[in-house]
Amino acid sequence: MKDDNCIFCKIASGEIPSKTIYEDEEFRVILDLAPAAKGHALILPKAHFTSLYELPDDCAAHAMLLAKKMAKQMTDKLHCDGFNLVQNNGETAGQTVLHFHIHLIPRYKDDGQKIGWEPREMSQDELAQICGQIIAE
Ligand code: AMP
Numbered sequence: 001m002k003d004d005n006c007i008f009c010k011i012a013s014g015e016i017p018s019k020t021i022y023e024d025e026e027f028r029v030i031l032d033l034a035p036a037a038k039g040h041a042l043i044l045p046k047a048h049f050t051s052l053y054e055l056p057d058d059c060a061a062h063a064m065l066l067a068k069k070m071a072k073q074m075t076d077k078l079h080c081d082g083f084n085l086v087q088n089n090g091e092t093a094g095q096t097v098l099h100f101h102i103h104l105i106p107r108y109k110d111d112g113q114k115i116g117w118e119p120r121e122m123s124q125d126e127l128a129q130i131c132g133q134i135i136a137e
Pocket residue numbers: 007018030031032033034035042087088094095096097098
């Protein structure tokens with residue numbers, strides 16, 4: 001359940017010190033070393049799962065409950081104006097550390113950050129084709 005070559009396994013277990021803002025048996029929540037905004041934190045499961053694709057259902061459910069709890073606590077304490085949850089899977093999607101994690105990103109008016117994507121145009125026909133592709137048996 002632990003990968004000896006994984007930095008987040010070492011941080012989650014406490015082998016490498018971190019700025020920890022929450023810990024229980026299943027998770028550690030740490031401040032990101034290179035934050036997008038004040039308070040940017042990462043939820044790390046203590047067990048090693050590369051990405052969402054490998055995450056067991058119970059861990060996924062607990063991780064989202066913890067994200068909700070942390071977002072509320074951090075908003076109360078940091079007085080942020082909004083909150084992003086970001087979760088990258090695969091290098092193409094921007095994942096740089098291959099140990100599942102959820103970014104907790106407090107947002108502040110005028111923080112100058114851009115977290116998002118460039119919207120593209122798509123016809124109703126194309127949307128219908130993709131819809132069919134996804135729900136096809
Ligand atoms: P991702 O691109 O979704 O894989 O995000 C990885 C995140 O981990 C980045 O925001 C990094 O700044 C952060 N990070 C990498 N190494 C460490 C570390 N040792 N301690 C805290 N955060 C880290």
